[in-house]
Amino acid sequence: MSYEMLIEPLGESIEVQEGQTILDAALRSGIYIPHACGHGLCGTCKVEVVDGEFDHGPASPFALMDFERDAGKALACCATLMDDVEIEADVEEDEDAEIIPVRDFYTRVSKIEDLTPTIKAFHLRLDTGIHFQAGQYVQVHLPGMETSRAFSIANSPQQIEATGELELNVRLLPGGEATTYMHEQLKEGDEIRISGPYGRFFVRKSAPETMLFMAGGSGLSSPRSMIEDLLSEGSTTPMTLIYGQRSKEELYYHDEFLRIAQEHAHFTYVPALSEPADADDWHGATGFVHEVAKQHFNDDFSGHKAYLCGPPVMIEACISTLMQGRLYERDIYTEKFLSAADASEQRSPLFKRV
Amino acid sequence: MDKAVKKKKLGLKQRYTTMTRDLAWETSYQDMDKVFPYDKYEGIKIHDWDKWEDPFRLTMDAYWKYQGEKDKKLYAVIDAFAQNNGQLGISDARYVNALKLFIQGVSPLEYYAHRGFAHAGRHFTGAGVRVASQMQSIDELRHYQTQAHTISHYNRHFNGMHDNIKWFDRMWYLAVPKSFFEDAFSGGPFEFLTAVSFSFEYVLTNLLFVPFMSGAAHNGDMATVTFGFSAQSDESRHMTLGIECIKFMLEQDPDNVPIVQRWIDKWFWRGYRLLTLVAMMQDYMLPKRVMSWKEAWEMYAESNGGALFKDLARYGIRPPKGWEDACEGKDHISHQAWGTFYQYSHAAAFHTWIPKADEMQWLSEKYPQSFDRHYRSRLEYWDDLAKQDDRWFNQHLPMLCQTCQIPMVFTEPGDPTKISLRETKYEGQKYHFCSDHCKEIFQHEPRKYVQAWLPVHQIYQGSCYPEDINPESPGDSPVREVLRYYGVVGGQDNGEFETSQDRHNFDGWLGKAHKPEQQTEQEANK
Numbered sequence: 001m002s003y004e005m006l007i008e009p010l011g012e013s014i015e016v017q018e019g020q021t022i023l024d025a026a027l028r029s030g031i032y033i034p035h036a037c038g039h040g041l042c043g044t045c046k047v048e049v050v051d052g053e054f055d056h057g058p059a060s061p062f063a064l065m066d067f068e069r070d071a072g073k074a075l076a077c078c079a080t081l082m083d084d085v086e087i088e089a090d091v092e093e094d095e096d097a098e099i100i101p102v103r104d105f106y107t108r109v110s111k112i113e114d115l116t117p118t119i120k121a122f123h124l125r126l127d128t129g130i131h132f133q134a135g136q137y138v139q140v141h142l143p144g145m146e147t148s149r150a151f152s153i154a155n156s157p158q159q160i161e162a163t164g165e166l167e168l169n170v171r172l173l174p175g176g177e178a179t180t181y182m183h184e185q186l187k188e189g190d191e192i193r194i195s196g197p198y199g200r201f202f203v204r205k206s207a208p209e210t211m212l213f214m215a216g217g218s219g220l221s222s223p224r225s226m227i228e229d230l231l232s233e234g235s236t237t238p239m240t241l242i243y244g245q246r247s248k249e250e251l252y253y254h255d256e257f258l259r260i261a262q263e264h265a266h267f268t269y270v271p272a273l274s275e276p277a278d279a280d281d282w283h284g285a286t287g288f289v290h291e292v293a294k295q296h297f298n299d300d301f302s303g304h305k306a307y308l309c310g311p312p313v314m315i316e317a318c319i320s321t322l323m324q325g326r327l328y329e330r331d332i333y334t335e336k337f338l339s340a341a342d343a344s345e346q347r348s349p350l351f352k353r354v
Numbered sequence: 355m356d357k358a359v360k361k362k363k364l365g366l367k368q369r370y371t372t373m374t375r376d377l378a379w380e381t382s383y384q385d386m387d388k389v390f391p392y393d394k395y396e397g398i399k400i401h402d403w404d405k406w407e408d409p410f411r412l413t414m415d416a417y418w419k420y421q422g423e424k425d426k427k428l429y430a431v432i433d434a435f436a437q438n439n440g441q442l443g444i445s446d447a448r449y450v451n452a453l454k455l456f457i458q459g460v461s462p463l464e465y466y467a468h469r470g471f472a473h474a475g476r477h478f479t480g481a482g483v484r485v486a487s488q489m490q491s492i493d494e495l496r497h498y499q500t501q502a503h504t505i506s507h508y509n510r511h512f513n514g515m516h517d518n519i520k521w522f523d524r525m526w527y528l529a530v531p532k533s534f535f536e537d538a539f540s541g542g543p544f545e546f547l548t549a550v551s552f553s554f555e556y557v558l559t560n561l562l563f564v565p566f567m568s569g570a571a572h573n574g575d576m577a578t579v580t581f582g583f584s585a586q587s588d589e590s591r592h593m594t595l596g597i598e599c600i601k602f603m604l605e606q607d608p609d610n611v612p613i614v615q616r617w618i619d620k621w622f623w624r625g626y627r628l629l630t631l632v633a634m635m636q637d638y639m640l641p642k643r644v645m646s647w648k649e650a651w652e653m654y655a656e657s658n659g660g661a662l663f664k665d666l667a668r669y670g671i672r673p674p675k676g677w678e679d680a681c682e683g684k685d686h687i688s689h690q691a692w693g694t695f696y697q698y699s700h701a702a703a704f705h706t707w708i709p710k711a712d713e714m715q716w717l718s719e720k721y722p723q724s725f726d727r728h729y730r731s732r733l734e735y736w737d738d739l740a741k742q743d744d745r746w747f748n749q750h751l752p753m754l755c756q757t758c759q760i761p762m763v764f765t766e767p768g769d770p771t772k773i774s775l776r777e778t779k780y781e782g783q784k785y786h787f788c789s790d791h792c793k794e795i796f797q798h799e800p801r802k803y804v805q806a807w808l809p810v811h812q813i814y815q816g817s818c819y820p821e822d823i824n825p826e827s828p829g830d831s832p833v834r835e836v837l838r839y840y841g842v843v844g845g846q847d848n849g850e851f852e853t854s855q856d857r858h859n860f861d862g863w864l865g866k867a868h869k870p871e872q873q874t875e876q877e878a879n880k
Contacts, residue, residue: 034409034410036590036593036594041583041586041590042587042590042591043587044410044590044591044594060583060586061427062424062427062583062586063587065420065423065424065427066423067419067423068420090366090367319668320667320668323668323669324668324669324670326605326608328601328605347661347665348658348661348662348665349593349594350597350600350601350662350666351665
C-alpha cells in the first residue's frame with residue numbers, strides 16, 4: 001500500500017509507502033528536507049501538511065507544540081501517511097528542474113552491442129516519445145523480477161527524438177540477477193517495460209559557470225547524454241569531460257568523444273587510464289579521474305559546475321579533490337542518493353547532497 | 355472592477371531572509387570595519403558574507419511564540435513535580451549529587467554561553483550569523499533560568515545547591531568548566547563559535563546531555579527530564595550553527611584551513627577534558643545506571659565523530675590531534691576522577707561514596723580491561739578505612755594543569771600506572787600540564803594561559819581566605835577557612851554520603867529511619 005505526496009514549492013509528486021516517514025521518502029527521491037536528530041526531538045524537519053490525513057508518530061511535544069499540530073505542522077522524520085497528501089517543506093527550489101510526470105513505456109530491443117568485455121549497449125525502440133532532462137534515469141522492469149532496476153539514459157533527448165530509440169549501457173555485475181539476465185538472455189526483438197524519467201541529476205543550464213564532467217566505470221551514460229544535449233542545443237559554454245577507465249579496451253565511446261572534441265572547440269576531452277596495458281600504446285593521461293583532473297586544472301576548480309557519475313569510490317575521491325581545489329557542494333552534482341539511514345547514521349550533517 | 359491580485363506566498367527561505375538579512379544595512383556614517391572591529395584579527399578571511407547559508411529558518415517573531423509555549427509546558431511539569439513532592443520519587447538520595455554537579459558546573463556555562471553569543475551576535479559583520487547568534491543567546495539565558503527553576507525545588511530539601519554562582523567563581527573543581535568557557539569567549543567570534551557551537555555543541559554535546567537527561571529519567575527525576583526535552587529542541591539549531599560556521603570558514607579562503615584545524619585540535623581536547631566530570635557522574639553518581647562512559651564515548655564520539663571527521667577530510671581537515679588519546683582514555687578517566695573527588699570530598703560541595711558491591715560488579719563488567727586491575731582495590735581499601743571509622747580525606751592540595759585546571763590525576767597514554775606530567779618554561783617560569791595536548795595549547799598562546807586563576811595556587815597565595823583570617827596564625831585550619839571563603843558548610847554540604855544529613859533526611863522522609871518516632875506518630879493518630 002502506498003500514497004502519493006505532493007511536495008511544494010517543488011510541485012513534485014513522490015510515492016510514500018505505508019509506514020514510511022515523509023523524510024525517508026523524500027530523501028530516497030533525492031529531495032533534501034533539512035533534518036538533524038532523525039527521531040522527533042529537535043524539530044529541524046518541520047513541514048506543513050496542507051492537505052490529507054497523516055500520523056504524527058513519536059514527535060516530541062516540545063519539538064512540535066500543540067498549536068503547531070493544530071496548524072497542520074508535522075515532523076517529517078516521524079510523520080507517516082494515511083492518505084494522499086500535499087506538504088509544504090523547506091526545500092530549495094531549482095529553477096532548472098522540470099516537473100515531468102513519470103510514465104510507463106513499452107519498448108522492443110532493437111539492437112544489442114558489445115561496448116567492452118563487460119558492458120553492453122541496449123537500444124530500445126519506444127512506443128511513444130519520451131520527455132526527459134539529459135542525465136535522468138529510467139526503471140527497467142524485467143520479466144520474473146519483482147523489483148525494477150535503475151539505468152541512466154545514455155543518449156540525448158535529440159538523438160532519441162531522431163531515432164525513436166533509447167539507449168542504456170549495462171555492465172555485467174558478478175551475481176547480479178538483472179544484469180546477468182540482460183547480458184545473457186535478453187535478445188533483440190524482446191519486449192520490456194520501462195518507467196521514467198527519474199532523478200535530479202541534470203545540467204543547471206541557467207548557471208553561467210563552465211562545466212566539468214567527471215565519469216568513470218559504467219558512469220558515462222548521463223554525462224554523454226548531457227554533453228550531446230548541450231551541443232545539440234548550441235550551447236557555447238566551455239565544457240570539459242574527464243573520463244577514466246582501467247585500460248583502453250574498457251574506454252568505450254572514446255572515438256566518439258575524440259570526434260566531438262575535434263568538431264567543437266569549447267569541448268575539451270581528457271581520457272585517462274588507471275592501468276594502461278603495454279599493448280594499449282597509451283599516450284594520454286594516466287591515473288584515476290580525480291588525479292588527472294587535479295593535474296589538468298592545476299588544483300583549482302573554482303568557477304565550475306561539476307557533474308560526477310561513476311562508482312562510489314570514484315565519486316568520493318572526486319568530491320574531496322574538488323573541495324580541496326575550492327569547489328564546494330553548491331557547485332557539485334552527483335547521481336548519489338541519500339537515505340534517511342545514511343544521513344542520520346553513517347554520515348555527518350556537514351553535507352546535504354554530496 | 356479591479357480584483358486584488360493574490361500575492362504569491364513567500365517560501366520559508368524567502369520569509370526568513372526578509373525578516374533577518376533584509377533588516378541589515380551597510381553602514382555609511384562609519385566604516386563597516388569600525389562598526390565590526392573584532393571579526394578580522396583572528397586571521398579568518400571572509401570574502402563574501404552572502405555565502406553564509408542560514409541553517410534554520412526561525413524568525414524572531416515566531417521564536418517568542420514558540421519558546422513561550424515551550425516554557426509554559428515546562429513550568430506546568432515543574433509545578434506538578436513540586437506539588438507532588440517529586441523529590442521523594444527519585445531512586446536514591448545519592449542521585450541528587452549528580453544534580454548538584456549539574457547546577458554547579460553546567461548551568462553557569464549556559465549563562466556564559468548567553469553572554470558569549472550576545473557578544474558574537476553583535477560583532478560578526480554578516481547579518482545571517484548575527485541573527486543566529488542572538489537567538490542562541492536568548493536560548494542560553496532561558497536554559498539557565500529553566501535549570502535554576504527546575505533544580506531550585508531540590509534546593510529546599512537537599513544541601514549543596516544554595517550558592518552555585520559564588521561556587522562557580524571560587525571553587526577548585528568548578529574552575530575547570532569556568533576556565534573552559536572564559537578561554538572560549540575571550541577569543542574572537544570565530545574561535546568562540548568553533549569552540550562552543552562546533553566542538554562542544556556538535557562534537558561533544560551528546561556526551562553531556564544524554565548521560566544527564568537519561569540519567570534523570572532512569573532515576574525518577576521527571577522535572578529534569580522535561581527540562582531536557584525542552585532544551586533539546588533548541589540544541590539542533592545550535593549544532594547546525596556550528597556546522598555552518600565551520601563550512602563557511604573552510605570554504606571562504608584556503609588560509610582559514612590551518613587556523614580552523616588548530617581550533618578543532620584545541621577545542622576538542624579542552625571539551626574532552628571538561629567531560630571528565632560527566633564521565634565520573636555517569637559511572638559513579640547515578641544509582642540506576644544508563645550506560646557506561648565508555649559505551650557513551652564509543653556511540654557518540656567514536657561513531658558519530660568518526661563520520662564527521664570523514665566528511666571534514668574533504669576540506670583537508672584531519673581528526674583532532676588528541677583523538678586517539680581521548681579514545682584510549684575511555685577505560686580510565688571516570689575512575690581516576692571519582693578517586694580524586696572521593697579523596698577531596700571534604701573540600702567540594704557534594705557528597706561521595708564507595709560504590710556498593712553490585713555497582714562494583716557493574717563497573718567490572720563495563721570495564722573489563724581496567725576496573726579490576728587498576729581501580730577496584732583502591733576503592734576497597736578506602737572502604738575498609740571508612741568501616742574502621744577512618745574515612746580517608748586527602749589533606750594535601752594537588753598540582754593543577756595550567757590549561758585545563760584539572761589536578762594531575764590522568765595517566766600516560768598506554769600506561770595507566772604512571773601519572774602523566776608535562777612541563778615547559780616561559781619567561782623564566784615553569785608551567786605544568788596533564789598532557790601533550792594541554793601543553794601544546796599553552797605553547798601556542800602562553801601569554802593567555804599564564805594568567806590562569808589556578809585555585810590551588812590562589813589558596814597558597816592566600817587569596818582564598820575570608821578577610822578576617824590570617825592563614826599564618828597558629829590554630830587556624832586552612833581547609834576550614836577556605837571552605838568558609840567558598841561558602842560551603844563542611845560536613846553538611848560535602849564529605850561522605852553515608853553519614854550525611856542528605857541521606858539521613860531522605861531515609862527519614864521515606865520512613866526508612868527513625869522508626870520509633872513514626873510509630874509514635876501512628877499511635878498518636880489512632
